[in-house]
Amino acid sequence: MSITIDQISKTFGRFHALRNVGLDIPEGKLTALLGPSGSGKTTLLRIIAGLESSDTGRILFGGEDVSNLHVRDRNIGFVFQHYALFRHLTVAENIAFGLESLPRKQRPSKAEIRQRVEKLLEMIQLPQLADRYPAQLSGGQKQRVALARALATQPRILLLDEPFGALDAKVRKDLRRWLRALHDEFHFTSIFVTHDQEEALELSDQVVVMSQGQVEQVNTPTELYAKPESRFVFDFLGHVNVLSGVIKNQKLVQGDAWISLPGNRSEQKAQLYLRPHEVHLARAPSAFARLPLRIDAVSLIGSEVRIELTPEGWQSEEIWEIGMSHNEFAQQNPSRGELWFAVPDVGHLFSGENSQPKTVDWLYPETANACNV
Amino acid sequence: MSASANTSVAIGRRFSVRSKRVLPGFGLSLGISLFFVSLVLLLPLTGLVVETSGMTWDQFWFTITDPRVVESYKVTLWTALAASLFNGCFGLLLAWILVRYDFPGKRILDAFVDLPFALPTAVAGITLATLFAQNGWYGQWLAKLGVEVAFTPLGIVVAMAFTSLPFVVRTVQPVLEELSPADEEAAVSLGASDGRVFRKVIFPALWPALVTGIALSFTRSLGEFGAIIFIAGNTPYVSEVTSLMVFIRLQEYDYAAASAIASVVLLASLILLFAINLWQGRYLRRLEGR
Numbered sequence: 001m002s003i004t005i006d007q008i009s010k011t012f013g014r015f016h017a018l019r020n021v022g023l024d025i026p027e028g029k030l031t032a033l034l035g036p037s038g039s040g041k042t043t044l045l046r047i048i049a050g051l052e053s054s055d056t057g058r059i060l061f062g063g064e065d066v067s068n069l070h071v072r073d074r075n076i077g078f079v080f081q082h083y084a085l086f087r088h089l090t091v092a093e094n095i096a097f098g099l100e101s102l103p104r105k106q107r108p109s110k111a112e113i114r115q116r117v118e119k120l121l122e123m124i125q126l127p128q129l130a131d132r133y134p135a136q137l138s139g140g141q142k143q144r145v146a147l148a149r150a151l152a153t154q155p156r157i158l159l160l161d162e163p164f165g166a167l168d169a170k171v172r173k174d175l176r177r178w179l180r181a182l183h184d185e186f187h188f189t190s191i192f193v194t195h196d197q198e199e200a201l202e203l204s205d206q207v208v209v210m211s212q213g214q215v216e217q218v219n220t221p222t223e224l225y226a227k228p229e230s231r232f233v234f235d236f237l238g239h240v241n242v243l244s245g246v247i248k249n250q251k252l253v254q255g256d257a258w259i260s261l262p263g264n265r266s267e268q269k270a271q272l273y274l275r276p277h278e279v280h281l282a283r284a285p286s287a288f289a290r291l292p293l294r295i296d297a298v299s300l301i302g303s304e305v306r307i308e309l310t311p312e313g314w315q316s317e318e319i320w321e322i323g324m325s326h327n328e329f330a331q332q333n334p335s336r337g338e339l340w341f342a343v344p345d346v347g348h349l350f351s352g353e354n355s356q357p358k359t360v361d362w363l364y365p366e367t368a369n370a371c372n373v
Numbered sequence: 374m375s376a377s378a379n380t381s382v383a384i385g386r387r388f389s390v391r392s393k394r395v396l397p398g399f400g401l402s403l404g405i406s407l408f409f410v411s412l413v414l415l416l417p418l419t420g421l422v423v424e425t426s427g428m429t430w431d432q433f434w435f436t437i438t439d440p441r442v443v444e445s446y447k448v449t450l451w452t453a454l455a456a457s458l459f460n461g462c463f464g465l466l467l468a469w470i471l472v473r474y475d476f477p478g479k480r481i482l483d484a485f486v487d488l489p490f491a492l493p494t495a496v497a498g499i500t501l502a503t504l505f506a507q508n509g510w511y512g513q514w515l516a517k518l519g520v521e522v523a524f525t526p527l528g529i530v531v532a533m534a535f536t537s538l539p540f541v542v543r544t545v546q547p548v549l550e551e552l553s554p555a556d557e558e559a560a561v562s563l564g565a566s567d568g569r570v571f572r573k574v575i576f577p578a579l580w581p582a583l584v585t586g587i588a589l590s591f592t593r594s595l596g597e598f599g600a601i602i603f604i605a606g607n608t609p610y611v612s613e614v615t616s617l618m619v620f621i622r623l624q625e626y627d628y629a630a631a632s633a634i635a636s637v638v639l640l641a642s643l644i645l646l647f648a649i650n651l652w653q654g655r656y657l658r659r660l661e662g663r
Contacts, residue, residue: 051558071561078562084555087660088577097573098563133659146559153564 001062001156001189002027003048008057010043017043018054019213028187030180032200035210036236041193042161044210048191049159050074061156077150081162083142085134091145092117092130098153120148123182140171160192164199176203197237201225209233230355234273234348241279241320243291244271247351256313259344260288261360270351276323278346281307281334288362291342293320295334305329312339421639424632436633441609442618449615452526453594456533461587464541465579471542472549486543489536494599501532502604524606529614532601533594540593541586548582581653588649592642
């Protein structure tokens, strides 16, 4: 069941939670609504569910207008951040709740309900906990039960509101993988809300980035990361190193730092955005860039060595981060307190009022120009 | 070995009260509390027992099974039951609107709920008696319907309900406030009807508090005196409550008999309170997963 969101607006008092949001959610895909708090993502999810009503606009499920349909008639499964399990009911009773709420004509027999619950318990890998009460479960177990409960009535659409937000890192990772596997098996149309970019990129087929009640960009995780269309998306998805300065003589200059930008003749303010993996370190400045930086910290944990640096002789609002492989690290052996030079390979230039970046490639200038939008 | 070490650690944790508390003074605060409880509660209760100890069992039994007294038990019990059940329904409704809805005058209404506690019960009794008397504001209309409230057992119910209403509202209200809206939303998203949401989700969460509120209201009604005597009419065998019997014995300077009857009321209240506490403890333990 595909979902169409048509010109949805919502205000809470004087606060614009959503402004004319339009979106298409493809059938059978896992879509992430990603954004900082206050971006309207949860409000949008709740409007899709019918837990909240929109001021204007329509919601369509598979072409059918459901805007005026009550939550209970929308046939959706909703998973809450804090599980919202019924405390006085056992795990099995919680899962059976939806089936037992069906109108008498559609309600399966007691034996059938018990069977369905058993099956769902197996699906969430917790058959031994059927008679426990929610208070006796761990957070991860609770969220699985909540998921089984939401799926019991075989909803057309599954909506998850920050489903892993209240869990610790390890459980979150497990559960994420498990949800992905579950989704690949059953292919329900699902939307989940998150403020964690890693979660959104890892788990979803499509990411909707939201900011201040508007959709910033919609794309697959890979495309989104590779081609952010605005400063906001750039900033929000992972760490980014910024050199902001003025373009003069085909160079972006700030203090002691400069990067050559061949072909940029207009004199104006600009920012160059560089991902940690798009920069490497050298002992001396290169022919096309001089970015002196002092090493603050070296973190060896993970598949990559992460180096934190502060600008020397110029300024940056945030610290710079450069990633290198353990192999490179062993060869170059940069250590804390040393002065190094950053050498960009690829960068993304935002100049003037332009909200779309221009890709600059110093390694292979010809291909970069061809790629420019 | 490790198992025994674990249990000893667990036992140690449970009993070593003075270990590593953030705030000191457990011994002192518990001591003062116990002393005060003894002074104002246990000592007078003991006095009650001591007073009756002058009686033989036969005398005691004779006093508390006096037909007029037994009739007062019956009247007190059924009126208290009726009043507390009425309060259960109305108090729940009042708590519900106070928590769930916003309307002008909500704060004032909220404050008014405590009025029965603030008002001297005698004042409440006189006011109610005036209102419900044959020529009172309510009484004259009720008389047309053939309902007599003042100076009948029904009046007792009214007085009891009035004085003990806050118990239900004030026990249910905080629980209702803490109910997570997500629980209800979850139930609705699973297709439950409004009635089912109330029966299966809201009510089970309120149930322990509601029962406690009703029980408190009931025990308070058992002992209510001031508000009742003005409106009850105090007709022997019809509208006399047990606390009035105690009062009458006192006026006759028969302290032993008064204490004997009082001890019956006390015992009934204590048993009820303990039973509620036990039941509630068990119910809550399940919710908290212990």
